[in-house]
Amino acid sequence: MPIANPTLDAPADTPLGRGIRHIGIGKHGSKPLPPDLLAECRAALNDPITHPLQRGAFLGALLAKGPTPDERTLEDEIGKGAFSHPTFFINKVCPDLPMGMHPIATKLVRGHNLQISEAEQLGDYLFGNGTCETFRGLAASILRVRHETNEEYQGLMRAAERTFTPAFRAMSCADRPLIQIAEPFDGVENSYLITPLLAKFFLNRGYGPVSLVGPSGGPKFTLNALDLYMHLNCEFLLGNQELGTPLEHYGWVLDQKAMSPALSRWTDRRRILLKRPFLATLEKVLNPCHARILVTSVFHITYQMKMAELALMAGFDAVIVLKRGLEGSLSPSTSRASGILCAVRTPRGHLFFQHFDSDLPAFAPYRTEADVVHQQPLAADNARLVREFWTHGETPDPDFDNRVRFAHALYGRGLAWIEGQLK
Numbered sequence: 401m402p403i404a405n406p407t408l409d410a411p412a413d414t415p416l417g418r419g420i421r422h423i424g425i426g427k428h429g430s431k432p433l434p435p436d437l438l439a440e441c442r443a444a445l446n447d448p449i450t451h452p453l454q455r456g457a458f459l460g461a462l463l464a465k466g467p468t469p470d471e472r473t474l475e476d477e478i479g480k481g482a483f484s485h486p487t488f489f490i491n492k493v494c495p496d497l498p499m500g501m502h503p504i505a506t507k508l509v510r511g512h513n514l515q516i517s518e519a520e521q522l523g524d525y526l527f528g529n530g531t532c533e534t535f536r537g538l539a540a541s542i543l544r545v546r547h548e549t550n551e552e553y554q555g556l557m558r559a560a561e562r563t564f565t566p567a568f569r570a571m572s573c574a575d576r577p578l579i580q581i582a583e584p585f586d587g588v589e590n591s592y593l594i595t596p597l598l599a600k601f602f603l604n605r606g607y608g609p610v611s612l613v614g615p616s617g618g619p620k621f622t623l624n625a626l627d628l629y630m631h632l633n634c635e636f637l638l639g640n641q642e643l644g645t646p647l648e649h650y651g652w653v654l655d656q657k658a659m660s661p662a663l664s665r666w667t668d669r670r671r672i673l674l675k676r677p678f679l680a681t682l683e684k685v686l687n688p689c690h691a692r693i694l695v696t697s698v699f700h701i702t703y704q705m706k707m708a709e710l711a712l713m714a715g716f717d718a719v720i721v722l723k724r725g726l727e728g729s730l731s732p733s734t735s736r737a738s739g740i741l742c743a744v745r746t747p748r749g750h751l752f753f754q755h756f757d758s759d760l761p762a763f764a765p766y767r768t769e770a771d772v773v774h775q776q777p778l779a780a781d782n783a784r785l786v787r788e789f790w791t792h793g794e795t796p797d798p799d800f801d802n803r804v805r806f807a808h809a810l811y812g813r814g815l816a817w818i819e820g821q822l823k
Contacts, residue, residue: 411454419433419440419461420541423465424545433470433471438474445474445477452533453536454673455493456533456541460508460537461545464511464546465545486510490506494532498525508543509542514555516552520559521555522556523556524562528662537672540669540673541675543677544675553682557686560663560683563662567658568639568689570639574608576608577692578608581609581730582684583611583697583729584624585615585656585680585683585684586618587616587621589775590776591731591777592623592731592774592785596611596650597786597804598808599611601807602651602815603650608643610653612683614656615657617669617680618674631779634653636658637652637654637655652689663683681707681710684696685711691716693717693718693815694716694718695720695722695811696711698728704741707719708741711743718743718745718818718822722739724738725738732807732810734758734806735769735771736771739759740813756810756817
């Protein structure tokens with residue numbers, strides 16, 4: 401079955417889609433399925449038109465959170481005792497899974513963490529051409545609900561790096577240190593992005609900015625950095641050999657599809673899975689251009705340190721991670737408690753971490769009572785604001801101007817600290 405399925409134009413509205421949204425929210429936050437939805441999911445598990453990705457994602461989320469007695473009756477649709485016998489469960493749910501993947505699949509179903517080499521093997525299958533889409537949904541869902549370990553991320557990262565096209569496996573020929581800017585690919589729905597103006601800021605500081613972009617895998621689809629850069633008529637990077645060309649305007653922009661078609665194919669899968677799988681984190685820390693510094697953000701504050709650790713694991717010497725940006729983006733909030741975590745690995749291998757919170761006196765001029773909401777922002781309007789600020793240093797939108805200046809001050813403070821540590 402192809403990834404895209406005409407019967408799944410509204411994946412969130414299917415019985416299993418509603419089930420995934422109900423139970424796939426984390427091991428400690430999930431709620432039992434209500435009786436009516438449980439009955440619909442029971443029927444959907446036996447429906448031949450049910451998408452295998454959703455079948456796998458639903459069952460994976462159910463196992464990862466732990467089925468209630470009522471939910472355990474769903475195993476009757478698979479085979480009596482299936483939830484208690486992982487090998488039997490895998491044979492019944494994923495009959496077309498290669499035998500070599502069965503030990504890893506069984507380990508996931510048992511709730512065990514994977515070693516680096518096992519996660520690497522899993523990643524090779526997830527990004528490869530194997531036929532079992534049910535297992536892809538199952539594995540991604542289990543990892544997401546119980547949370548991935550750093551060891552699992554490391555193995556998945558190695559597998560993802562092997563999918564890079566030859567043009568992005570070559571060494572960088574840049575004439576300056578690179579900074580990779582990575583917005584969440586699902587973008588925003590109620591605010592404007594400032595990503596290109598961050599790129600200009602880092603360019604003025606002597607760095608080569610590389611903005612990593614790609615289509616949104618959801619849950620938001622209104623506006624993301626790819627849309628914005630396309631409306632700015634930016635040229636996209638085709639390989640590391642182009643990093644030696646002179647920089648103009650907003651630095652380099654790298655579309656995930658050019659870097660790795662295998663990762664890009666997961667965009668459609670993620671829309672069907674509904675929940676944000678491991679790739680929502682992993683794709684931002686991959687380092688195809690061998691950048692020295694990563695600038696990124698997290699939606700959940702508990703992931704701020706994990707993101708910093710993963711960035712150093714990916715080969716960056718330093719990272720700036722924004723917390724509580726608008727809708728999880730790189731645009732800092734001017735009203736809520738925000739701030740950045742900076743991490744550095746020195747030439748001697750020592751690790752240092754430093755927080756800069758938005759309540760510091762230096763950032764007081766930028767604080768506001770509330771963040772202005774721009775519902776359903778258009779890429780064309782966002783591009784116009786970026787061009788006006790680029791040209792005149794201000795726009796007709798004072799909230800946008802204030803946010804850009806706050807971002808420059810906040811990221812500038814973090815960059816200065818990093819530069820001091822790397823001397």
